[in-house]
Amino acid sequence: MGFFTDTTVCIGCKACEVACKEWNDVPDTIGLLTGESYDNTSALGADNWRHVAFVEQRKPVKVQEAGLEGLEPSAEGEDGFRWLMSSDVCKHCTEAPCLDVCPTGAIFRTEFGTVVVQEDVCNGCGYCIPACPFGVLDRRQGDGRVWKCTLCYDRLKGHMEPACAQACPTDSIQFGPLDELREKANGRLEMVHEAGVTDARLYGADEEGYGMGAFFLLLDDPEVYGLPPDPEVVTRKTKSLWGAAAAAAGALALGVAAAFAGGSR
């Protein structure tokens, strides 16, 4: 199970952010004015499990409305403006570096294929934080543990859809079995392409390797939204890393032995 976030219909209402905080009892940290468009959440973190990004761009497009029409490129030479909005969330990676490196087993994969941190096991070592290629996890101030989206594990168990998806008024956030979502997403991508918006692309929808439990339909390069353009499953190399460490350890032992060659005194 997972999310398909269709950013072309996002209206930036932040209902998802609020619903998530309400349902999961996440501390309220919103309130600062950042001067970055309508964004005062800034990034995903321990206290923000959904984050709506607001990108203002000079771009020749016609007056923008939610839906397809407004996305059509405008005539040559017209000075346009477009507003991109996108609700970001933990990707619930199929190969999750955070899960692999966690030394306590606090992070586990649920029966729904999602990735969840057990708050009663996490010792706050913080290893998962730099392991995540999307900057999702963080340690909560004064609490010592790391927190992130649970994909509403409790609601899934009760056969309910996640709070953020339920609260989304435009269906920008869709929840369901991933293969069904991918099919929908591909259909939607074709529609958008046919409407002439050729910049649109799916991000994270690959089933293999990069396949993620949350993927997106974007209207520009991933980095514009704060997403990495080529995220890597770093933990695929763990074995070869150990190989390099073993070789270095061997070299260290040899070096010590060599220091005694030619007399100990």
Add this chain to the structure above:
Amino acid sequence: MTAGRPERAVSQEDGHRSYYGRPVLKQPVWTWEIPWYFFAGGTAGASAPLALAASLAGNRRLERTARLAALAGAAASPALLISDLGRPERFYNMLRVFKPTSPMNLGTWILSGFGTATGLAAASDLLGVFPRLGRAAGAAAALLGPPLATYTAVLVSDTSVPVWHEARRELPLLFAASSAASAGAVGTIFNPPEAARPARRLLVGGAALELAISEAMKRRLGDLAEPYEKEEAGRYEQLSMGLTAAGAALAALGGRSRLAAALGGALVLGGAAAKRWAVFKAGFQSARDPKYTVDHQRERLQRRPPEERRTETFARGGRGR
């Protein structure tokens, strides 16, 4: 919230693009304990085989100082590690599982084994009891020491932090060399020049390798070596290179003077500690600036043959479309 906020990119069009100049990755939350742990664990880890070799060579004085260095490092390490946890009282959760996919978990096991063996070996040596058990424990510590000195390189490079992950080939050897230099330095400082000869060789050899690997690593990192040249990491890196080179030269040339050798040893120790800080801080700097994440990944995409550009495939909606 405002502290550590990145400089804001003025517009999306200037240079490297990112979301209001915000980092793509999260900076690690690790604090000052971690680089000191790398240093303490490394020095202890290289001192254990030094103690064994000295004992086999019949160099009792060197054996004893090396054993004490291993003991001191093994005692300080868990304290530093536990102090860095957000929930220190839950340290034991790491020892409740054995999880080879997690370098931190495996490292905790290596450290636990090393600490136990080193404690037994030192106790037997100092108290003069159970000599056979002491020898066996000393051998076990000598076996676990080198992995203790190098696993921390795996720990940092098994992350998405650009300067750590991309330096994964050099970091283990860099940590090994730096640890060897430190263990040699301790042996040099606390022994008269005759007893310290092997330690002095280890110091000089380790320091020379440390300098060479550092340079090779930065060369191979290319643009990603930039964090090593600026801000805090840059200062630590310069300090480390200077101290290590000066200390090694002093110990090599003035080794027969006890004062010169001890001073050289102290400089090399300082250089090894600064090196850990340089690596540590460079990681933070490269995670904080989205340029290193985005540019590096873009370049990687460009280098890949078009049919293997995975973002391109997922940009078109998964495989085969």
